[in-house]
Amino acid sequence: MTLSTYSKEDKIFLAVDCIIFGFDKEELKILLVKRNFEPEKGKWSLIGGFLKQDENLDEAATKVLQHLTGLNNVYMEQLYTFSKVDRDPADRTLSVAYYALIDIAQHDKNTLNEESAKWFSLKDAPTLIFDHKRMVERALARLRRRALTKPIGFELLPEKFTMRQLQKLYEAILDKKLDKRNFINKFNSLDILIKLDEKDMSSSKKGAYLFQFDEEKYNSKVDDGFSFKL
Amino acid sequence: MTLSTYSKEDKIFLAVDCIIFGFDKEELKILLVKRNFEPEKGKWSLIGGFLKQDENLDEAATKVLQHLTGLNNVYMEQLYTFSKVDRDPADRTLSVAYYALIDIAQHDKNTLNEESAKWFSLKDAPTLIFDHKRMVERALARLRRRALTKPIGFELLPEKFTMRQLQKLYEAILDKKLDKRNFINKFNSLDILIKLDEKDMSSSKKGAYLFQFDEEKYNSKVDDGFSFKL
């Protein structure tokens, strides 16, 4: 126990939990693990870890995610800190929730650390431990809002994608049907996509043009006062 | 030291810091205190406190605010958790920032606990300790966003207010001039204000009608799918 300026104050356990979103052709999914320690061992849970003295929250969250998925450079954002006194029955623990967006295909390559992890579609996810359900709900709400004002959807797609995939993604995030022409017109007017000469032939006989997010162009437009609005 | 399931994990100090906004006729202000303990004793700071084992964050924040201002039932929202390892030079401490909106006039009545607290306009606030400046910036950004989508502005005004006051408030929050007629038309079309038969005579010879936020009406409209958009 350190002798500190604040020595009469309480110290508390701090966990970091990650809501990991992926997109699988039609559906938004989250990655869950079977918890392998007490309490609630064997139940489905978000992945998490404890914060160490010598790391900040972003680092801890990155570590948790890297450990499970093997992925680096993942889009990640702090969400909210959950602090109900009895949220963890084992001991007083606060949890800072983060959400992350990953390309499910990238992850499937690294099946390595998949241990007891599994993708669930949002609709039929199992009951989660503690307050993890509320975390997921909040993450989803944040994702919806962000998706309308920042071009973060691309984080969930492969580098090259068709307009149809992009539309399906937004439909999944916003949980509503969108009009094909309006969607494409809108995105074209934003002028942040590169249309490639390649086609994806996997989903139709005619083939669909592939696109890429033009991050440089986006950034320079932002510098000029542009702001993404879907 | 408790013997716990998590006994090999680290425990950490957790602070709560409050960004308290008020509105004074023309300007947005924040309430700051001269810190009366080390480190950084005598410097200007947000008000804060440490989280106890047996309370959650909302309770801790409410307590901090109640202690300084004597006010209860204040609009308050968790903002973000700051965790840079060396943010507090005295000891490793995370801080969960909250922001609060109060009616400055209400507070001025309770000059009681004003000890070393003082209102500063946002423009000429002094240098703050630690990462408190970043907290204020983030709070302001959040307030701006919220003010456009939730009727929280009223928290900063007396119960009865004139349209002009309301407009000045939004101008202060958004930091831009608004058109008088458009502003009033917009608010009227939302249909959530009660026009009183009273006039405020303090700012003109003609007098200006007073209004009140109709919270019940707002809530029932929300239940019917209405959403506030400025």
Next chain:
DNA sequence: TCAAAAGTGTTCACCGTACACCCATGG
């Protein structure tokens, strides 16, 4: 009578939304 703030409508440009048909190709 005049200065100072209150109150009040209309017009126009742009954006969001609805909507239907032809194209290319593999089987």
Next chain:
DNA sequence: CCATGGGTGTACGGTGAACACTTTTGA
């Protein structure tokens, strides 16, 4: 040759933004 998904443009209504004059009354 046909079934399947891909690709494309227009018309309308509604909302946001610009804009100026009259009213009231205390000094």
